[in-house]
Amino acid sequence: MTHPKKPDVFVTRKLPAPVEARMQELFSVTLNRDDRPLSRDELADAMGRADVLVPTLTDRIDAELIEKAGPRLKLIASFSNGVDNVDVNAAAKKGITVTNTPNVLTEDTADMTMALVLAVPRRLAEGARFLSRAEPGEWQGWNPTWMLGRRIWGKRIGIVGMGRIGTAVGRRAKAFGLSVNYHNRGRISPETEAELEATYWDSLDQMLARVDIVSVNCPSTPATYHLISARRLQLMRPEAYIVNTSRGDVIDEEAMIRCLEEDRIAGAGLDVFENEPDINPRLLELAKNGKAVLLPHMGSATLESRVDMGDKVIINIRTYFDGHRPPNRVLPGRD
Ligand SMILES: NC(=O)C1=CN([C@@H]2O[C@H](COP(=O)(O)OP(=O)(O)OC[C@H]3O[C@@H](n4cnc5c(N)ncnc54)[C@H](O)[C@@H]3O)[C@@H](O)[C@H]2O)C=CC1
Ligand SMILES: O=CC(=O)O
Numbered sequence: 001m002t003h004p005k006k007p008d009v010f011v012t013r014k015l016p017a018p019v020e021a022r023m024q025e026l027f028s029v030t031l032n033r034d035d036r037p038l039s040r041d042e043l044a045d046a047m048g049r050a051d052v053l054v055p056t057l058t059d060r061i062d063a064e065l066i067e068k069a070g071p072r073l074k075l076i077a078s079f080s081n082g083v084d085n086v087d088v089n090a091a092a093k094k095g096i097t098v099t100n101t102p103n104v105l106t107e108d109t110a111d112m113t114m115a116l117v118l119a120v121p122r123r124l125a126e127g128a129r130f131l132s133r134a135e136p137g138e139w140q141g142w143n144p145t146w147m148l149g150r151r152i153w154g155k156r157i158g159i160v161g162m163g164r165i166g167t168a169v170g171r172r173a174k175a176f177g178l179s180v181n182y183h184n185r186g187r188i189s190p191e192t193e194a195e196l197e198a199t200y201w202d203s204l205d206q207m208l209a210r211v212d213i214v215s216v217n218c219p220s221t222p223a224t225y226h227l228i229s230a231r232r233l234q235l236m237r238p239e240a241y242i243v244n245t246s247r248g249d250v251i252d253e254e255a256m257i258r259c260l261e262e263d264r265i266a267g268a269g270l271d272v273f274e275n276e277p278d279i280n281p282r283l284l285e286l287a288k289n290g291k292a293v294l295l296p297h298m299g300s301a302t303l304e305s306r307v308d309m310g311d312k313v314i315i316n317i318r319t320y321f322d323g324h325r326p327p328n329r330v331l332p333g334r335d
């Protein structure tokens with residue numbers, strides 16, 4: 001009996017060890033042992049030879065690279081939830097299927113969002129930084145007027161993008177005593193709206209003007225580029241905070257920095273940036289002054305999420321080569 005040839009799978013970054021081990025059992029796999037980000041030429045070379053490319057969100061797989069891909073490339077099985085880095089329409093035109101890794105990182109990313117929702121108003125990073133740098137005796141003890149932040153309980157959160165992660169943020173926010181508001185392309189189910197006692201705002205402008213904390217949880221698409229624009233940032237209350245764990249370019253970062261510098265909004269908690277991994281030095285300055293808490297894109301960074309994401313990649317590849325539609329296929333032209 002002949003065995004079908006294992007698909008040639010090219011993985012662009014080092015993945016958790018159990019994921020790489022399983023891939024080696026199942027596929028003819030090329031791994032990136034030293035975890036060096038690949039150049040555009042290296043990506044093009046891989047796409048010229050492999051049956052499957054497994055990129056991560058830091059690999060830009062644009063129309064030009066997809067155009068040049070070899071005839072064997074059938075599947076781009078991204079190790080990420082967001083696929084704004086892959087030109088899904090160009091891939092579809094070339095008959096290449098694209099998949100992602102949703103659901104398994106929802107709760108961890110929502111936890112990190114909630115951590116930022118708490119961290120900025122409650123001055124968590126500032127307090128921790130003070131003690132980690134304090135000389136013995138420098139901390140004089142509890143003080144009625146020192147390190148005062150702003151209360152979370154009883155405030156209003158406005159979630160922009162009420163999908164998997166946005167809804168999970170809503171659940172956490174409700175548990176912390178916040179009232180949940182959301183803006184989304186469409187209304188969520190009446191059951192979930194009732195569970196969260198959530199208020200739907202068809203007008204993003206109106207919601208932004210009324211909430212105390214904005215949490216950005218929609219994907220980066222042509223329609224959401226600078227959705228939180230300079231004009232919309234001006235609508236926010238001066239006491240309001242903004243948290244972004246989606247993608248940097250959903251907010252006009254330059255305009256947000258100006259608002260923070262001029263105290264037109266109270267603070268920002270950011271896991272994502274417009275020009276990752278370059279960070280605007282003015283944001284770093286704002287972080288030193290306690291106006292911003294910055295994280296290096298860590299939303300899904302738990303061992304559990306990353307192993308589960310790898311399992312999803314493997315299931316997508318296996319299902320595709322078994323001749324079925326992979327479970328996490330990303331459809332072209334959705335956004
Ligand atoms: N910081 C991190 O480490 C992580 C970031 N992410 C980011 O979070 C994003 C969201 O992930 P999920 O919740 O799983 O996606 P999802 O697809 O379940 O939810 C996105 C929601 O945004 C809404 N939306 C899309 N375009 C919109 C628009 N123009 N206006 C208003 N709403 C709009 C959709 O209707 C949907 O309800 C991902 O695309 C990714 O960019 C995801 C995982 C980890
Ligand atoms: O930002 C992370 C993702 O998987 O998307």
